[in-house]
Amino acid sequence: MDTVVYKEPAPIADKENPFESMMQRFDIAAEMLELERGVYEYLKTPVKQVTVSIPIQMDNGEIEVFEGYRVIHNDALGPSKGGIRYAPDITLDEIKALAAWMTWKCSIANIPFGGAKGGVKCDPARLTQVELEKITRRFTANMLDVFGPDKDIPAPDMNTNEQIMAWIMDTYSMHTRRTENAVVTGKPLIIGGSLGRREATGRGVTVSTLAALAKRGMNAKQSSCAVQGFGNVGSVSAKLLGEQGIKVVAVSDVSGGYYNKKGIDVTRAMEWVQKHRTLEGSEIGDSLTNDELLELDVDVLVPAAKEDQITAKNASRLKAKIIVEGANGPTTAKADPILDSKGVLVVPDILANSGGVTVSYFEWVQDRQGYFWSLERVNRRLERMMHEAFTNVFRTAEKYNVSMRLGAYILAIDKVAKTLKVRGIYA
Numbered sequence: 001m002d003t004v005v006y007k008e009p010a011p012i013a014d015k016e017n018p019f020e021s022m023m024q025r026f027d028i029a030a031e032m033l034e035l036e037r038g039v040y041e042y043l044k045t046p047v048k049q050v051t052v053s054i055p056i057q058m059d060n061g062e063i064e065v066f067e068g069y070r071v072i073h074n075d076a077l078g079p080s081k082g083g084i085r086y087a088p089d090i091t092l093d094e095i096k097a098l099a100a101w102m103t104w105k106c107s108i109a110n111i112p113f114g115g116a117k118g119g120v121k122c123d124p125a126r127l128t129q130v131e132l133e134k135i136t137r138r139f140t141a142n143m144l145d146v147f148g149p150d151k152d153i154p155a156p157d158m159n160t161n162e163q164i165m166a167w168i169m170d171t172y173s174m175h176t177r178r179t180e181n182a183v184v185t186g187k188p189l190i191i192g193g194s195l196g197r198r199e200a201t202g203r204g205v206t207v208s209t210l211a212a213l214a215k216r217g218m219n220a221k222q223s224s225c226a227v228q229g230f231g232n233v234g235s236v237s238a239k240l241l242g243e244q245g246i247k248v249v250a251v252s253d254v255s256g257g258y259y260n261k262k263g264i265d266v267t268r269a270m271e272w273v274q275k276h277r278t279l280e281g282s283e284i285g286d287s288l289t290n291d292e293l294l295e296l297d298v299d300v301l302v303p304a305a306k307e308d309q310i311t312a313k314n315a316s317r318l319k320a321k322i323i324v325e326g327a328n329g330p331t332t333a334k335a336d337p338i339l340d341s342k343g344v345l346v347v348p349d350i351l352a353n354s355g356g357v358t359v360s361y362f363e364w365v366q367d368r369q370g371y372f373w374s375l376e377r378v379n380r381r382l383e384r385m386m387h388e389a390f391t392n393v394f395r396t397a398e399k400y401n402v403s404m405r406l407g408a409y410i411l412a413i414d415k416v417a418k419t420l421k422v423r424g425i426y427a
């Protein structure tokens with residue numbers, strides 16, 4: 001068989017970016033799978049990358065032009081799926097990495113979707129609701145040929161929410177002249193959203209944490225945890241982990257970290273954020289820095305903020321026995337071997353946070369059937385699928401004698417590569 005030619009993993013760059021981090025793990029997994037060279041090339045290259053300009057008349061009457069992106073990494077398993085993020089510092093490279101992670105995530109989650117990601121370079125904190133709506137509608141209109149319930153289905157991601165998904169759905173529907181609710185997931189319930197979607201990623205993080213604790217022979221009720229990030233994923237994870245008896249001793253957001261050795265009152269923290277936007281002034285604990293939070297002596301660390309938080313610089317100082325990645329790409333590739341050598345069990349992002357896209361799949365199924373499930377059914381099916389995914393990744397890691405991270409990549413890439421071979425190459 002014509003296998004990949006390199007024998008050494010790609011050199012580790014001085015400064016890692018998410019795409020390099022993704023590719024370094026991909027290369028190692030590809031080599032272990034002895035992927036054919038052509039398949040390797042195919043899987044590393046996004047099938048489509050679209051950049052659009054979004055001219056908007058701002059509230060002050062001036063025109064500003066924003067840039068929007070959608071990258072479809074792979075659609076071998078089905079229509080591509082992935083969130084849309086709004087942030088001032090996003091780059092096409094970052095979106096490319098995130099799109100590839102969605103391909104691997106959907107493959108592991110065993111749902112019939114490929115991977116995509118999109119975003120608009122803007123600072124939502126400085127935009128009015130009217131401006132935000134205009135940006136969303138124009139972005140959607142410019143992506144009409146890309147999006148579609150059978151083609152590419154967006155969802156919420158960093159700084160986007162149910163309301164933004166509603167505008168995407170409405171704009172798309174206006175152009176197709178019929179209500180098309182399956183074109184986007186993470187919508188408000190009233191227009192075809194799914195019960196349990198908002199909590200799904202945090203619920204999946206909780207299922208993964210409990211499974212990881214069990215593998216380590218640890219008891220949830222005697223365990224402590226720190227959660228970095230208090231957005232949708234971090235806050236819900238903290239709440240549900242607490243409900244399982246795990247003591248959440250620290251949380252953080254843009255305003256900083258908060259530590260309480262008796263346990264953070266997560267419900268109070270969530271109510272505070274509802275009213276005041278950040279945790280600042282909430283008096284839920286003593287303040288600590290982001291670095292201090294990551295290095296706390298806890299059993300479980302849940303990075304649920306953004307990329308590149310656990311790096312070669314701080315990995316050796318981390319004390320957690322288990323890391324469950326709520327965010328996408330919170331650990332750089334250079335940090336992986338350091339954590340492995342310390343014996344830390346890392347439940348990788350493409351497994352740990354796949355609860356969100358799994359319930360997005362449920363939402364899409366419900367929209368297409370026009371039949372909506374009870375919360376109990378959504379949660380039961382989510383928990384079952386998360387358990388299966390965790391077990392499959394764990395077994396693959398054991399079989400190849402590698403970390404769960406590499407096990408996840410091997411499992412994911414193998415399935416997409418096999419699908420590709422069965423479908424064949426159209427020419």
Ligand code: GLU
Nearest residue numbers: 082083155157356357360
């Ligand atoms: N943005 C989420 C993720 O990164 C959800 C994507 C989706 O539901 O399509 O997994």
